[in-house]
Amino acid sequence: MMDILNILLSESFWAASLRIATPLIFGVLGALICERAGVLNLGIEGIFVVGAMCGWMAVWLGAGLWGGVLIAALAGAFFGLLHAILTVPLGLSQHVSGLGITLFATSVSYFSYRTALPNVSSPPRIEPFQPLDVPILSDLPFFGPVLFQQTALTWLALAMVALVWYVMNRSSLGVALKAVGDNPDSVDAQGLSVYALRMGAIVAGSALMALGGAFLTMSAFDAFFFGMVNGRGWVCIALVIFASWRPGKALLGALLFGAFDALQVRLQTEMGALVPGQIFLMAPYILSIIALVIAARSADYPRALLTPWFKGQR
């Protein structure tokens, strides 16, 4: 028990929690925007892979770190557009289209990586984002290491929470976006384009998801590996239900997940001799399932989620 308390009180634990939460923050926000507009985006897992691969590849080819971030976002937006075309004007199954996008985006990424680097034994490394190390602030006790020694992408993720919250709750775009996911007919009656709102939301959401992937290769690690996304996208889909489609709760959910993941890694090293390590590795996925089961009862799904809408048909 003392051990767990010691872990929970340490700065490095909370710094790690925020670091682990960062890609999930991007992912949950992206999924939240899509679903608020009425479209489930199961392409998320593949879009994470594309973001991770494109961001890394761009930097490796000399685009610079922020150039890599931009290219990752554009690549995510491209696959988002594909999902948007299939699910919005064509109104095809959001489940199947999303899984198709995941398979397609993943195989495009893997094929491109293998084609660009046919015979490498160890993946080439890039110089990733470094901790910001803000003067004075990063020397603060506790908050210094936890908040002010993170990389720029973590700060970008936190800024995105604020931005998405603002757009959703304080702007007319947010009102329209939520309406299009609840009652597209009313949006159409207002003279707004249901198609444009939904497609725009999917493209923007997918760009955010790709940033989650880019964080993995450009901040958490410094190289691209096959299988590195490892279900993070699916975890985001569970967390967005847990967060009841609210940006603030999305941040909270991602942080809780990050804290839990950081805790299991530390417990694994402390208790590794007593219990097989895999018990701890399983825990985050099981936690996501439990969170989903708890949240599902009271989940207030966007009412038009999964329902395609065609102009002129009621």
Added chain:
Amino acid sequence: MIRIEPRNTSSRAYAVGIPVLSACLALALAAIPLLLAGANPITAYGEMIKGVFGSVFAISEMLTRATPLIFTGLAAALAFRAKLWNIGAEGQLYLGAMAAVAIGSGVLDLPGLALIPLIIILGAAAGAAGMAVPTFLKTRFGADEVVTTLLLNFVILIFLQMMLEGPLQDPMGLGWPQSAPVLDQGMLPPLMERMRVHSGLIIALIAAGIAQFMLARSVWGFKLRAVGENAAAARHAGINVKRSLFGVAIISGGLAGLAGVSEVAGLKGYLTADLSPGFGYTGIVVAMLAGLSPAGVVIAALFIASVFVGADSMSRAMGVSSFLADLVVSMSLLCVLVGGFVAKYRIIRTNRGQATS
């Protein structure tokens, strides 16, 4: 203005033609990545065809590859018919494989005639249990089965690693994370001398036949289709929707479990954590290409298996990454989706203002 309206007639020609065209289109589109990789597409297609149909060995390899895909394709097709989104076939496959080696690698020294059916039944039961859990979470708590089955895939894979380093580890295996081999008499017999194709294929074909018959002709199949088309109406008509969902969940999970049994007890002989290169996920593509028809699943599995075996052989001959196969598979899924739209709707050009008539 453009207007979309449903076609009144759904013709049989579309049902067969669209998937075939989609598959061909996806193969043709593969020329783009082939060119980008610096390969001559014509030569590459030639190598692929040679790799699949060039010899008896090649055909045997293709059939071997198709066997697990028929099982996972059926698993997805039946579940999707009831709108039960089982994306967990990958995990259920490993549950079936674990049951097969747990029972088949020496715990019970039974004669083959008893051991093989036991392995098959327990493997299917393990897979079925793997799908019963998320179905329970869905019907009892309303937890979306897409997410739970996807996440359970990761849980089961980690559980598998734990078992392969623990209770299921081969004591003679020099510490490698692999299981002890299935007893000789527990192995599904091969179909041809010196070839890898095994009688798991026969079981898969029988399963497809039964599934086709049950879906089209039985009361069970009728209820399943009714639940899938409109659960509320089915409930109103007195169908026990929960029971129907559990029924299809158990059969779907069981079929995915059989894919694992057939890979372990038909092909590999022992279990490692890389038994399946994503057969569970590829099964979804098989099912969609098949238009969710069990008979179609067999054809679609043969096609997808040809793509994988052909791409492997082309990759060895020309040095193009074999991830090309995954590209073709994913593109054929997207093509068949769009094709399904073309079959269902027609796009009509109208004059402005008349669109809402």
